[in-house]
Amino acid sequence: MRPLSADRWLPKLVLSPTLLASLIFVYGFILITIAMSFTESRMLPNWEWAGIDRYVDLFDNDRFWVSAKNLAIFGSLFIVISMAVGLFLAILLDQKIRGEGFLRAIYLYPMALSFIVTGTAWKWMLNPGLGLERIVQQWGFADFTFDWLVNPDKAIYTVVIAGVWQSAGFAMALFLAGLRGVDSEIIKAAQVDGATLPTIYRRIIIPSLRPVFFSVALILAHIAIKSFDLVMALTGGGPGTASDVPAIFMYQFSFSRGQLGVGAASAVMMLMTIMAVMVPLMYAEAKSGNAR
Amino acid sequence: MNAVSRFFLYAILLLAALYALAPLWVMLATSFKSLDEIREGSLIAAPQAPTIAAWGKAWSRACTGVRCDGLQPFFINSLLMTIPAVLISTIIGALNGYALTHWKFRGSEVLFTMLLLGCFIPFQVVLLPMARTLGAIGFVDSVFGLIFVHVVYGLAFTTLFFRNYYIGVPGELIKAARVDGAGFFTIFWRILMPISMPIFMVCVIWQFTQIWNDFLFGVVFAGSDSQPVTVALNNLVRTSTGVKEYNVDMAAAIIAALPTLLVYIVAGKYFVRGLTAGAVKG
Amino acid sequence: MASLGIHNIRKTYGDRAKGVEVLKGINLDIADGEFLILVGGSGCGKSTLLNMIAGLETVTEGEITINGKRVNELPPKDRDIAMVFQSYALYPSMNVRENIAFGLSLRKVPKTEQDATIARVAKLLQIEALLNRKPAQLSGGQRQRVAMGRALAREPQIFLFDEPLSNLDAKLRVEMRSEIKLLHKRLGITTVYVTHDQIEAMTLGDKIAVMKDGVVQQFGTPEEIYLQPANTFVASFMGSPPMNLIPATLSVEGERVTAHVRIGETEAHSAALPLNVTAETVKQNLGRRVLLGLRPEHMCDSSRTTGAVAVEVPITMTEITGADALVFTKLGGVDVVCRLHPRSVGQAERAQVHFDMTHAVLFDEASGLRIS
Ligand SMILES: Nc1ncnc2c1ncn2[C@@H]1O[C@H](COP(=O)(O)OP(=O)(O)OP(=O)(O)O)[C@@H](O)[C@H]1O
Numbered sequence: 019m020r021p022l023s024a025d026r027w028l029p030k031l032v033l034s035p036t037l038l039a040s041l042i043f044v045y046g047f048i049l050i051t052i053a054m055s056f057t058e059s060r061m062l063p064n065w066e067w068a069g070i071d072r073y074v075d076l077f078d079n080d081r082f083w084v085s086a087k088n089l090a091i092f093g094s095l096f097i098v099i100s101m102a103v104g105l106f107l108a109i110l111l112d113q114k115i116r117g118e119g120f121l122r123a124i125y126l127y128p129m130a131l132s133f134i135v136t137g138t139a140w141k142w143m144l145n146p147g148l149g150l151e152r153i154v155q156q157w158g159f160a161d162f163t164f165d166w167l168v169n170p171d172k173a174i175y176t177v178v179i180a181g182v183w184q185s186a187g188f189a190m191a192l193f194l195a196g197l198r199g200v201d202s203e204i205i206k207a208a209q210v211d212g213a214t215l216p217t218i219y220r221r222i223i224i225p226s227l228r229p230v231f232f233s234v235a236l237i238l239a240h241i242a243i244k245s246f247d248l249v250m251a252l253t254g255g256g257p258g259t260a261s262d263v264p265a266i267f268m269y270q271f272s273f274s275r276g277q278l279g280v281g282a283a284s285a286v287m288m289l290m291t292i293m294a295v296m297v298p299l300m301y302a303e304a305k306s307g308n309a310r
Numbered sequence: 311m312n313a314v315s316r317f318f319l320y321a322i323l324l325l326a327a328l329y330a331l332a333p334l335w336v337m338l339a340t341s342f343k344s345l346d347e348i349r350e351g352s353l354i355a356a357p358q359a360p361t362i363a364a365w366g367k368a369w370s371r372a373c374t375g376v377r378c379d380g381l382q383p384f385f386i387n388s389l390l391m392t393i394p395a396v397l398i399s400t401i402i403g404a405l406n407g408y409a410l411t412h413w414k415f416r417g418s419e420v421l422f423t424m425l426l427l428g429c430f431i432p433f434q435v436v437l438l439p440m441a442r443t444l445g446a447i448g449f450v451d452s453v454f455g456l457i458f459v460h461v462v463y464g465l466a467f468t469t470l471f472f473r474n475y476y477i478g479v480p481g482e483l484i485k486a487a488r489v490d491g492a493g494f495f496t497i498f499w500r501i502l503m504p505i506s507m508p509i510f511m512v513c514v515i516w517q518f519t520q521i522w523n524d525f526l527f528g529v530v531f532a533g534s535d536s537q538p539v540t541v542a543l544n545n546l547v548r549t550s551t552g553v554k555e556y557n558v559d560m561a562a563a564i565i566a567a568l569p570t571l572l573v574y575i576v577a578g579k580y581f582v583r584g585l586t587a588g589a590v591k592g
Numbered sequence: 593m594a595s596l597g598i599h600n601i602r603k604t605y606g607d608r609a610k611g612v613e614v615l616k617g618i619n620l621d622i623a624d625g626e627f628l629i630l631v632g633g634s635g636c637g638k639s640t641l642l643n644m645i646a647g648l649e650t651v652t653e654g655e656i657t658i659n660g661k662r663v664n665e666l667p668p669k670d671r672d673i674a675m676v677f678q679s680y681a682l683y684p685s686m687n688v689r690e691n692i693a694f695g696l697s698l699r700k701v702p703k704t705e706q707d708a709t710i711a712r713v714a715k716l717l718q719i720e721a722l723l724n725r726k727p728a729q730l731s732g733g734q735r736q737r738v739a740m741g742r743a744l745a746r747e748p749q750i751f752l753f754d755e756p757l758s759n760l761d762a763k764l765r766v767e768m769r770s771e772i773k774l775l776h777k778r779l780g781i782t783t784v785y786v787t788h789d790q791i792e793a794m795t796l797g798d799k800i801a802v803m804k805d806g807v808v809q810q811f812g813t814p815e816e817i818y819l820q821p822a823n824t825f826v827a828s829f830m831g832s833p834p835m836n837l838i839p840a841t842l843s844v845e846g847e848r849v850t851a852h853v854r855i856g857e858t859e860a861h862s863a864a865l866p867l868n869v870t871a872e873t874v875k876q877n878l879g880r881r882v883l884l885g886l887r888p889e890h891m892c893d894s895s896r897t898t899g900a901v902a903v904e905v906p907i908t909m910t911e912i913t914g915a916d917a918l919v920f921t922k923l924g925g926v927d928v929v930c931r932l933h934p935r936s937v938g939q940a941e942r943a944q945v946h947f948d949m950t951h952a953v954l955f956d957e958a959s960g961l962r963i964s
Pocket residue numbers: 605606614632633634635636637638639640641678
């Protein structure tokens with residue numbers, strides 16, 4: 019046999035570093051983390067088998083449950099509100115608005131910021147002493163209080179406020195692109211049929227945005243579960259551990275408290291959560307995609 | 311639509327715009343105020359006696375943990391880390407996307423699905439082994455470690471961007487070039503590159519914001535001298551020596567945000583297009 | 593100059609065991625300088641076969657030879673072929689001139705020679721005024737001509753054309769068709785040409801291969817394909833309107849074999865049509881139903897034929913196409929088209945049709961294969 023022509027092996031050669039990286043640094047490392055979650059590792063990895071002890075530690079830890087609950091609150095509110103605001107703004111912007119490009123740019127710019135910057139800014143604005151609270155008081159509402167940032171029961175909601183501020187514009191951009199992609203002939207046909215604008219949106223346009231809803235939900239869920247920087251900058255997980263999320267829990271146990279095993283176990287739980295959210299979403303989307 | 315409802319429409323849109331802009335305004339206003347003015351005045355009032363003292367301090371004198379030379383060294387770290395990481399991950403992603411769409415081979419679809427899943431993992435699940443690996447190869451305490459990490463975990467996204475773009479390029483185009491005598495790289499350079507500018511812009515901007523804004527990898531993998539600006543900013547805000555200097559915090563936050571804001575202002579159109587092209591289709 | 597051999601070619605997309613077999617054992621031999629036409633329904637594998645000849649798709653099984661040498665493993669650039677693609681495939685970032693020059697420059701043709709070639713091709717295809725435009729600024733027909741130009745700029749061993757004229761308007765198509773014919777005469781380059789157009793197939797080809805579902809149904813000269821179709825698929829695929837396939841029964845009357853065809857729908861009587869075959873060849877089919885194949889132009893007026901059998905048939909519908917009147921009737925229970933002169937039809941309900949039985953062919957009703 020003559021030697022294979024270069025074009026036969028070049029594509030594989032080009033892809034091989036990525037394949038290798040993915041195999042080692044994604045799949046391999048996930049396996050190592052899973053393995054580590056079943057060991058006695060503390061300050062340093064210690065490959066002594068510990069069975070499910072680390073998971074027992076994890077589930078016995080109140081702080082973990084606080085962080086899980088916070089993630090549930092933050093995640094659901096963040097996703098729902100960002101999507102609702104995003105869709106609302108997108109529909110409004112879709113009404114042949116003058117200065118649309120300008121408004122769109124304003125709504126979207128927070129997306130360019132780091133969550134650390136967002137957190138820092140909102141922390142300053144929400145701080146009870148000199149921030150929002152005082153402005154409202156200066157406006158004449160002398161007993162207005164807004165102390166969510168330092169209130170253990172409310173701190174997690176400040177994360178929602180800042181998170182929505184940052185991501186709603188992004189949802190808006192995706193929805194707007196989706197709205198623009200809807201076949202204008204369908205809309206014309208509906209108008210000829212006598213449908214009003216709200217009906218057209220409710221019955222025709224929004225249902226056809228299904229894939230966009232899917233993408234937006236997927237991306238926001240992803241941001242929510244990974245949420246680390248925003249909480250770090252805004253509340254630092256506090257007061258106390260009141261606004262802890264799993265990402266912070268994992269970070270602190272792994273890197274400050276020398277509990278690698280528990281850190282690994284919590285990372286595995288995060289992975290499982292993401293899979294529990296993504297897999298049904300993707301499955302549903304793939305199925306409806308096939309049906310279409 | 312009648313005039314009244316159009317009025318409300320614009321009113322709502324303008325209010326939303328004000329809300330979106332408010333934090334930026336507050337940050338800017340605060341950064342130009344003196345501490346006294348901050349304490350006396352209102353959060354949203356414009357500075358009465360603007361001063362750039364806070365900016366100077368944030369840039370070169372503020373304490374970020376033990377060091378007290380401002381954000382400057384970390385800002386440079388971020389540049390040194392972001393630029394190579396963006397370029398490398400974009401170029402590899404482009405070649406990957408090209409190979410995966412127009413040079414399919416047995417297993418290439420599986421490979422793509424495998425890469426795609428890499429977009430969705432929470433990075434926490436690779437932090438521990440990566441920290442040890444970087445330690446073992448001596449990449450800790452240098453920007454190389456961070457460049458490496460950002461390239462490795464950015465590839466899934468860059469590959470996805472380019473794959474989704476190149477899948478729209480008709481296969482017969484590549485076939486025609488092959489019949490004309492062009493090989494793998496010639497086709498990439500001569501045929502695909504000239505039509506890839508939109509997606510390159512998209513990918514570069516996306517990667518730039520992602521990597522510049524990253525905090526997790528920075529805080530976990532960087533030594534105290536190789537920290538990126540986001541980590542330094544967080545340290546600066548948390549380091550309190552006596553009075554809390556909100557004006558310095560805000561100036562520092564804007565400094566840390568400046569490059570991505572600039573990129574966004576200059577090339578925001580592509581940014582929007584990119585988010586939609588990459589995300590909606592993917 | 594090259595001969596092309598295609599031997600037992602099979603193609604399966606995807607997994608060999610699970611995938612779909614698109615080509616199922618193709619055998620074709622094209623001599624040096626011959627012009628082969630590939631025809632067949634959409635999705636039957638014509639483009640796939642061209643791609644394999646070009647080296648753009650791997651060969652699952654079988655062998656492709658150029659000048660008797662196996663080329664299965666040879667990459668496209670070393671096969672010395674030029675190809676026109678179904679979708680033009682013009683490089684969008686290059687203008688017309690650069691599109692045409694691309695293959696030349698990769699083959700290190702000197703610049704002056706390139707310019708001369710481009711000028712020649714542009715003149716031939718009337719695209720001189722378009723040389724500096726980008727493909728996006730061209731109409732469909734102009735793009736197709738540029739795609740032709742790109743192939744014609746090189747003088748390869750083999751030309752591959754995948755429906756190169758399908759998007760041109762009727763007039764340009766006729767012009768281009770004769771250009772291609774002249775060009776082939778002049779250069780004598782071996783050519784494989786896919787088309788859906790009957791006239792292109794009949795006028796351009798030295799040989800025609802009719803394909804269906806990845807199998808070659810018949811491979812022969814245009815005349816053979818037209819007059820002696822190997823089976824009912826070929827008979828009804830080639831020609832427009834296609835060959836009539838009329839259910840008939842055979843009997844032997846003395847030395848002559850006769851086909852009996854029921855006329856109309858309600859009428860009891862049938863026509864007896866003498867055939868020009870020996871009793872020996874059809875003896876297995878005597879008394880059984882067969883399909884009698886007759887082209888519309890062989891069911892015509894007395895003025896257009898001699899020595900034919902005249903039968904009076906009822907008219908169900910008439911279409912005047914200009915030169916002809918297509919008269920629809922029922923024979924053997926199926927719709928049949930006859931090609932008469934418009935003057936001989938008028939408003940009549942019945943027509944006198946002359947059956948030119950020298951051109952009649954017989955097919956087995958079950959298998960569809962020609963009986964001969
Ligand atoms: N890359 C591929 N993977 C799987 N199946 C394919 C692929 N390319 C083509 N096919 C299938 O192979 C069959 C033959 O395709 P091909 O393009 O050769 O048809 P064709 O004869 O050129 O049709 P047309 O006249 O419409 O151009 C079709 O059923 C098609 O769906």
